[in-house]
Amino acid sequence: MKKQAITLALIVAGTAVFAHGGVKDPDVMNRMMGMSELAKQLKVIGAMAKGETGFDAAASNAALAKMAEEASYIPTLFGPEATDPKSEALPVIWQEFDKFSARARDLQRVTGELAGTIESRADLGAAMKQVGQACGACHSAYRK
């Protein structure tokens, strides 16, 4: 179960991290950079969960706090209905922007509540699962 959760979260974090190469629209670029920052922070935790890097409680809690901050920018970053051939954003985002923004707030809440609670490596699996689900809940509806 724990392993599955970590794999799920790493898939979410790992997909298309560099998809923004060649993007010309600045608004699309900005929101992709925001997403990449989320993926980067999730990877910090994922690497620790897998034992690739040494466990560091302060660093994991800081990564979660950074994710909460980054999640709070999502509605603003996606405010402009910007497009780019490289964008994976689905047009439905701007047809139901309230629902889309609610998914961003879910991620902000989950990461904000987790920040400060990580005390040992054992806490990371459940945290990754919760965060991965919050990313996935939005991606499954709003990303190609």
Ligand code: HEC
């Ligand atoms: C509120 C919705 C939402 C949430 C929550 C969300 N994403 Fe995204 N994400 C998107 C959308 C939409 C795109 C496609 C943006 C585009 O291509 O224009 C995207 C794209 C990405 C990309 C590709 C960026 C690129 O350079 O092309 C990565 C990586 C990513 N998200 C990671 C994450 C991670 C990790 C989380 C959770 C910690 C997360 N996302 C949470 C909506 C969301």
